[in-house]
Amino acid sequence: MENIIQGKAYVLGKNIDTDQIIPAEHLVYSLSRPEEVKMYGKYALSGVPLPEGGLPQGNIPFVKDGEFESEYSIIVAGPNFGCGSSREHAPFSLKVAGAKAIIAESYARIFYRNCVDGGFVIPYETAEHLNQLVRTGDELKIDIDANTVENLSTNTLFTLNPLGDVFSIVRAGGIFAYARQENLMAQG
Amino acid sequence: MEQTITQKILARAANRKFVDAGENVWLNVDILLTHDVCGPPTFDIFKEEFGPDAKVWDPEKVVVLPDHYIFTANEHAHRNIDLLRQFAVEQALPNYYDVGSSRYKGVCHVALAEEGFNLPGTVLFGTDSHTCTSGAFGMFGTGIGNTDAAFILGTGKLWEKVPESMLFTFDGEMPEYLTAKDLILQILGDIGTDGATYRAMEFDGEAVFSLPMEERMTLTNMAIEGGGMNGIIAADKVTEAYVRSKTSKPYEIFRSDPGARYHSKYRYNVRELEPVVAQPHSPDNRATVRSVQGTKITKSYIGSCTGGKLEDFRMAAKILKGKQVAVPTNIVPATVKVMHDLDCEKYEGETLKQIFENAGCSIALPSCAACLGGPADTVGRSVDNDVVVSTTNRNFPGRMGSKHAGVYLASPLTAAASALTGKLTDPRDYL
Numbered sequence: 357m358e359n360i361i362q363g364k365a366y367v368l369g370k371n372i373d374t375d376q377i378i379p380a381e382h383l384v385y386s387l388s389r390p391e392e393v394k395m396y397g398k399y400a401l402s403g404v405p406l407p408e409g410g411l412p413q414g415n416i417p418f419v420k421d422g423e424f425e426s427e428y429s430i431i432v433a434g435p436n437f438g439c440g441s442s443r444e445h446a447p448f449s450l451k452v453a454g455a456k457a458i459i460a461e462s463y464a465r466i467f468y469r470n471c472v473d474g475g476f477v478i479p480y481e482t483a484e485h486l487n488q489l490v491r492t493g494d495e496l497k498i499d500i501d502a503n504t505v506e507n508l509s510t511n512t513l514f515t516l517n518p519l520g521d522v523f524s525i526v527r528a529g530g531i532f533a534y535a536r537q538e539n540l541m542a543q544g
Numbered sequence: 545m546e547q548t549i550t551q552k553i554l555a556r557a558a559n560r561k562f563v564d565a566g567e568n569v570w571l572n573v574d575i576l577l578t579h580d581v582c583g584p585p586t587f588d589i590f591k592e593e594f595g596p597d598a599k600v601w602d603p604e605k606v607v608v609l610p611d612h613y614i615f616t617a618n619e620h621a622h623r624n625i626d627l628l629r630q631f632a633v634e635q636a637l638p639n640y641y642d643v644g645s646s647r648y649k650g651v652c653h654v655a656l657a658e659e660g661f662n663l664p665g666t667v668l669f670g671t672d673s674h675t676c677t678s679g680a681f682g683m684f685g686t687g688i689g690n691t692d693a694a695f696i697l698g699t700g701k702l703w704e705k706v707p708e709s710m711l712f713t714f715d716g717e718m719p720e721y722l723t724a725k726d727l728i729l730q731i732l733g734d735i736g737t738d739g740a741t742y743r744a745m746e747f748d749g750e751a752v753f754s755l756p757m758e759e760r761m762t763l764t765n766m767a768i769e770g771g772g773m774n775g776i777i778a779a780d781k782v783t784e785a786y787v788r789s790k791t792s793k794p795y796e797i798f799r800s801d802p803g804a805r806y807h808s809k810y811r812y813n814v815r816e817l818e819p820v821v822a823q824p825h826s827p828d829n830r831a832t833v834r835s836v837q838g839t840k841i842t843k844s845y846i847g848s849c850t851g852g853k854l855e856d857f858r859m860a861a862k863i864l865k866g867k868q869v870a871v872p873t874n875i876v877p878a879t880v881k882v883m884h885d886l887d888c889e890k891y892e893g894e895t896l897k898q899i900f901e902n903a904g905c906s907i908a909l910p911s912c913a914a915c916l917g918g919p920a921d922t923v924g925r926s927v928d929n930d931v932v933v934s935t936t937n938r939n940f941p942g943r944m945g946s947k948h949a950g951v952y953l954a955s956p957l958t959a960a961a962s963a964l965t966g967k968l969t970d971p972r973d974y975l
Binding site for chain 1: 568581582584585588593612613618620621623624670671672673675687688689690691692695698699737738741742771773826916917918919920938940941942943945947
């Protein structure tokens with residue numbers, strides 16, 4: 357696993373639920389057939405009301421119309437990111453669109469588990485109100501070993517909460533890789 | 545050490561005497577539930593990780609209830625049902641309820657109860673956030689994603705962090721105008737949509753135990769809207785009578801110890817509570833119906849795992865009997881059984897079905913339907929700037945279809961009263 361994640365920030369508010377991350381009407385697509393998988397990238401975060409997408413300015417879509425990938429790889433949000441349904445299609449769609457990490461004040465439980473156990477995106481928490489300190493388009497650099505994120509556009513450094521217990525699952529790349537590593541997969 | 549009911553159930557599933565809040569434990573799973581949206585990707589992961597010829601850990605313990613996108617022309621949705629069917633055949637799953645067959649049930653959380661899968665003391669995981677509904681039966685039920693579900697399919701086990709518990713006690717005798725939906729919306733307004741994140745929400749008190757099972761299920765159903773891992777109500781005589789009418793399988797009843805530790809305790813007197821709604825766009829955006837009375841609506845929707853059970857329709861029928869709705873009103877029974885019950889159950893000489901038809905409502909076939917929007921041709925899906933009063937569970941932007949629509953979550957009484965006037969209306973005006 358790489359130690360540095362660097363990319364442009366996409367900033368959102370609080371309580372971004374799974375219907376905003378991937379609206380239910382798109383859940384019909386396969387998560388394994390490549391020609392359908394790309395649809396998850398196209399519609400990632402398409403349920404966010406336009407004025408609330410790409411803060412503080414707003415009206416910035418995560419994925420441009422007609423495209424399948426985002427130019428933003430780090431999502432910055434307020435509390436309770438990923439609340440709502442259990443659909444794993446949500447962190448999956450963010451990954452397909454090109455997101456590598458999320459930095460939020462807190463997460464809903466199922467979404468957090470899905471990010472970690474599915475190995476899709478790294479769900480960082482921070483005590484900072486980072487979504488008010490970072491602007492969409494700012495260049496961010498996450499140092500995984502140091503648990504920090506640097507805003508290269510403003511030369512400011514913030515602390516991330518350590519991943520704790522789940523770091524070993526994140527590092528392995530998901531619960532299956534982890535379970536094999538730890539010999540937890542024996543049936544029965 | 546004294547424990548909450550949730551700790552005791554998880555301890556049993558972990559083969560331990562005691563588990564402490566905050567501990568990560570491996571649990572033996574009693575039932576894994578999945579449906580048409582999350583089943584196919586779960587089965588893909590299962591095959592990829594355990595091999596193309598792998599068998600599920602215990603076919604009796606896998607329950608597959610297609611319910612989300614059933615009555616639609618969407619061909620990808622049909623393909624997903626085919627994938628469920630194919631997996632059920634390959635794995636010889638006895639508990640698959642196929643679309644288009646006499647076995648089809650409808651909304652999974654209600655069907656689990658009807659089919660006798662909810663047993664006190666057991667552990668249920670499901671690929672749906674409202675799996676917490678089953679906690680009404682004194683059991684542990686929670687939602688998970690596809691990867692975790694695939695892990696269970698292969699091993700019968702999953703890790704979980706033992707939650708701290710929050711205790712919500714409702715004292716007093718339930719007034720006729722108040723419903724379980726009002727109680728849970730009251731709580732959500734107090735704790736917020738992340739007020740119970742990673743915690744158990746335990747419900748207690750005279751008012752809770754006076755409720756029939758289906759109303760108790762409305763309380764536990766919306767634990768997830770507070771971020772809760774599970775909602776739970778200890779089993780009593782009402783629970784046992786319901787369970788015994790469905791199955792002869794064994795179960796074990798657990799109760800919280802008097803000295804069990806809680807994260808926090810909330811206490812309400814139901815005589816002091818009023819009918820409430822959750823205003824757009826969040827389940828915690830509570831207001832009394834009286835304070836928003838008169839707000840114009842374009843649709844009323846009575847359905848879903850939260851508000852599409854027989855008990856919900858009994859309440860709606862009381863208000864709609866002999867009257868005419870002023871806005872399009874969808875009646876969506878959660879399951880086939882509920883649909884048949886509408887045809888048998890009578891209120892003041894008319895069947896519930898007749899009452900709804902005579903009032904001008906449209907009755908749809910049982911499924912999740914527009915609770916979560918769904919494909920474009922879904923019955924009751926919100927369009928444009930719709931303002932919907934709905935007995936469903938979630939009202940984040942776009943939840944019922946159009947992201948420009950506003951959804952007011954309400955009890956069946958409030959949704960029915962509002963349907964009659966075309967404006968948000970306190971049910972006390974009609975009781």
